[in-house]
Amino acid sequence: MASALHADVEALLGLQKEDAALHELEQARASLGPKREGLDKARAQLADRLERARGAVLAEEKKQRELQDRIREHKAIHEKNVAQLDVVKRLREATAAMAQVERARRVLAEEEAELIALGRRLAEARTSVATLEQETAALEAAQVEPRAALESEAARLDAELATMRAQREQVASHVPKGLLNPYNRIRTKRPGRAVVALNGASCGSCDTAVPLQRRSQMVATGKVEVCEVCGVLLYAGEG
Ligand SMILES: [Zn+2]
Incomplete structure (x- = not known):
């Protein structure tokens, strides 16, 4: 019966394709966040260990000074x-x-x-600090490249997203408001397919049967209907 798809359906399907690509790009952009957090976390953990090691040195130094004072006092007596x-x-x-x-x-x-034992502990604590300082420098150096790569990837994706969003609005402007509004509503509620072809006599998404009269009208006029069960926009496919 039906031959080519109705222009509105074509426009809707074009928009759906744009949105799918946009969604994929947004996912790629969002995936950069955890990668950067991973780098930050490794750096923060090492900084925390270094701070604690420095604190231990300070504490041992304080004990050493106190003990030296006590020894001086006891010697005098x-x-x-x-x-x-x-x-x-x-x-x-x-x-x-x-x-x-x-x-x-x-x-x-x-x-x-x-005092001798304390001196030994202090030497160990200072060695820990020196080791952690080296590790920190090594980590900073090792993170330079991945951080730069993440930044340039973010900039590239942002530029691509801006282009694609503009393109999406352009495509959306060809979809009648009466279809665009329910379409946008469905997509915000559940990303994925919002516009689905009839599968024989049923909704292509939830498989609920669509009454013959409505179906005939859809085929004849290219009318888009909302599935009463799952809420997708239904259209009669080609052929
Ligand atoms: Zn359905």
Whole structure:
């Protein structure tokens, strides 16, 4: 019965094709976001580790200063005690003074050992910082190229999107408002096919049978109908 497609249907199908291509391009553009986030995340994680390593160095340095002060203080007291030994004459006093000197010597020895261990920890912490600084520099260098590639890809897609959107509006201007509005509504609700050909006697999308009378009218006049079940725009296909 029907031969060529009605002009409105042709225009609608052309618009649908534009929108499909546009959608694909938008997906490609959107996929750049997570790629950039991946690069940012790797950088942030390393920066976080470096910050913590630097914090550890500062903490050990603070402990070292405090311990050095304590040792200085204990040494001064100890020296004073040792000097007093010479002036103590009586045996009881001498015994007590000796015990005090001995105690202080032990404390000092422990503190000196602690200071050595602390120095070792500090050296390790500084090595970690140096290693992480190298890793950071390496990561920055390694990210230069992929970041530049992402940026130029984004610029290319943006330009293509602008062209395609203008082209889409041009195509849309040939579709009658009465069809364009429901078409746009359907597409925003569910991307994918909004304009579907009848499949025999049924909706090409949800397979619901379309009454013969409506079908005949569609074939005869090229009228586009909304499927009452799934909401797509239905048209009678060629032949
Ligand atoms: Zn349907």
